[in-house]
Amino acid sequence: MIKFKMDASFFVILALISSVFAGKHDIYSRHAVYGVELRDQDDVATLFNLQQKLNVDIWQHGMARVRDAEVMVSPEQSKEFFETLDNNGLKYYLKIEDVSKVLKEHEEDLAKWRRNRSNRMIFQDYPRYAEVNQYMEEIAARYPNLVTLVNAGKSFEGRDIKYLKISTTNFEDPRKPVYFMDAMMHAREWVTTPVTIYSVFRLVENLRDDERDLLEDIDWIILPIVNPDGYEFSHTDDRLWRRTRSVNLEVSTTCFGVDPNRNFDVDFNTLGVSSDPCSQTYPGVAPFSEAETRIIRDIFLKYLPRIQLYNDIHSHGNYVLFGFGNNTLTPNVAQLHHVAAAMGAAMDAVKLPEAGYYLIGNSGLVLYKTSGCGQDYGQHIGVPFSLTMELPGYGYSFRVPPSFIDHINEETWKGIAISARISKIHYRSRVGR
Ligand SMILES: [Zn+2]
Incomplete structure (x- = not known):
């Protein structure tokens, strides 16, 4: 009985801790970032229109034939995002599968950096x-x-x-x-x-x-x-x-x-x-x-x-x-x-x-x-x-x-x-x- 009580409270505490830590970056859970190849100004315009219509978050605008664009897409936006790119013949590739995960990693990296460099x-x-x-x-x-x-x-x-x-x-x-x-x-x-x-x-x-x-x-x-x-x-x-x-x-x-x-x-x-x-x-x-x-x-x-x-x-x-x-x-x-x-x-x-x-x-x-x-x-x-x-x-x-x-x-x-x-x-x- 005592053991059960301890276990239960242990899990409650664990759940509380994880909810505190989980909260911040979870808004980007299952958000992905795609690289998009831009061939010309028409492709740039397609991407701009997508931003206007879907509110996708453009992390990097890119430059035709020089730099790919990078776009963060939520699960709700992804269907129309892919359809539009496919219909316009734009090539894309997955860069980040889960944004919440890389944000957590970034935060851990920062904490470690601070621990190791106190001065x-x-x-x-x-x-x-x-x-x-x-x-x-x-x-x-x-x-x-x-x-x-x-x-x-x-x-x-x-x-x-x-x-x-x-x-x-x-x-x-x-x-x-x-x-x-x-x-x-x-x-x-x-x-x-x-x-x-x-x-x-x-x-x-x-x-x-x-x-x-x-x-x-x-x-x-x-x-x-x-x-x-x-x-x-x-x-x-x-x-x-x-x-x-x-x-x-x-x-x-x-x-x-x-x-x-x-x-x-x-x-x-x-x-x-x-x-x-x-x-x-x-x-x-x-x-x-x-x-x-x-x-x-x-x-x-x-x-x-x-x-x-x-x-x-x-x-x-x-x-x-x-x-x-x-x-x-x-x-x-x-x-x-x-x-x-x-x-x-x-x-x-x-x-x-x-x-x-x-x-x-x-x-x-x-x-x-x-x-x-x-x-x-x-x-x-x-x-x-x-x-x-x-x-x-x-x-x-x-x-x-x-x-x-x-x-x-x-x-x-x-x-x-x-x-x-x-x-x-x-x-x-x-x-x-
Ligand atoms: Zn800026």
């Missing part, structure tokens, strides 16, 4: 929002003559969105260009934030003699987490969350958030968007409906005459992209292409064998047409070089193993450094100094 630096991990804030506070306190912490405003859920200003002249020298970089607009793109923190480290704590010019000749605005609500939600509830977490009950009582990178006031709600509030590319009810994009807008407006380059860091795919998302080019496209190509070359020179080469170009022509993105807004209001980076994914999409973070930090810093130097030259000729 890791903050940028050698995927730090939480509070840890990033703490680092920014500490660095501003330790280097008061160099670093200023700015609280730019609150996210929808009330989290402070903070950035660092790094300057040897307190941002008061108009002969210096401003380099503005941000990350984590899309919540699941975890590897983007470490790159921004590593940039702070290289400029402030670990400045090298041959990079003194980067600190002395340039003022920096570095914003590590644009979308803290989405980012925290991707840690606590849904690893693949991409959007903000705003609630608009008039629009939907079940789907929250909008795609911040479709929410800027440039060609709003025209291309590469879905009117379905549950879609990953839902742009919101109006431009700048989101607190997070309003904060980016206000930084642009505050420092506009001096911002020479805006670098909006995303993951994944190895791209450096520029506007406009509707396939039109800016008058300074030759210079813009030069900056992007120099970044790609600098990063490719140190790339890992398992990574693809960086692809450079107009975002609409290289990838797919979009509207309302941060890159286009920066270009539209007069930032000479407004770029989107897509960092390497090494075949792991959003689940880049932590063992790759050091390399991505180092490699991306090379791209950032060369784009900063080119920015300095162009800024000086622009302002006539």
Whole structure:
């Protein structure tokens, strides 16, 4: 009798434990990821229409004859997904059989990484929002003559969105260009934030003699987490969350958030968007409906005459992209292409064998047409070089193993450094100094 009681309670406890651990990733149980071969722009359009119709989650858009697309498909979506691809003659293959399983493996990998590296630096991990804030506070306190912490405003859920200003002249020298970089607009793109923190480290704590010019000749605005609500939600509830977490009950009582990178006031709600509030590319009810994009807008407006380059860091795919998302080019496209190509070359020179080469170009022509993105807004209001980076994914999409973070930090810093130097030259000729 006693034995039975013990056994029963043992199983109850076991069930409770497993339900706690099972919960988070089980929403992706039996979701699969397929690689889709793209022959031409018609295939790209077929895939885009499928996304619009079925709400499949496109992990990688792919490029005709260069890179396959990757699409996550739920059990409910799969029948129509296969039918449409078959009817249009598209070839596909299974990449991930059960997404919940690989997400669990990723989480275990991260836990192991943390156990084995108790003295890791903050940028050698995927730090939480509070840890990033703490680092920014500490660095501003330790280097008061160099670093200023700015609280730019609150996210929808009330989290402070903070950035660092790094300057040897307190941002008061108009002969210096401003380099503005941000990350984590899309919540699941975890590897983007470490790159921004590593940039702070290289400029402030670990400045090298041959990079003194980067600190002395340039003022920096570095914003590590644009979308803290989405980012925290991707840690606590849904690893693949991409959007903000705003609630608009008039629009939907079940789907929250909008795609911040479709929410800027440039060609709003025209291309590469879905009117379905549950879609990953839902742009919101109006431009700048989101607190997070309003904060980016206000930084642009505050420092506009001096911002020479805006670098909006995303993951994944190895791209450096520029506007406009509707396939039109800016008058300074030759210079813009030069900056992007120099970044790609600098990063490719140190790339890992398992990574693809960086692809450079107009975002609409290289990838797919979009509207309302941060890159286009920066270009539209007069930032000479407004770029989107897509960092390497090494075949792991959003689940880049932590063992790759050091390399991505180092490699991306090379791209950032060369784009900063080119920015300095162009800024000086622009302002006539
Ligand atoms: Zn993104």
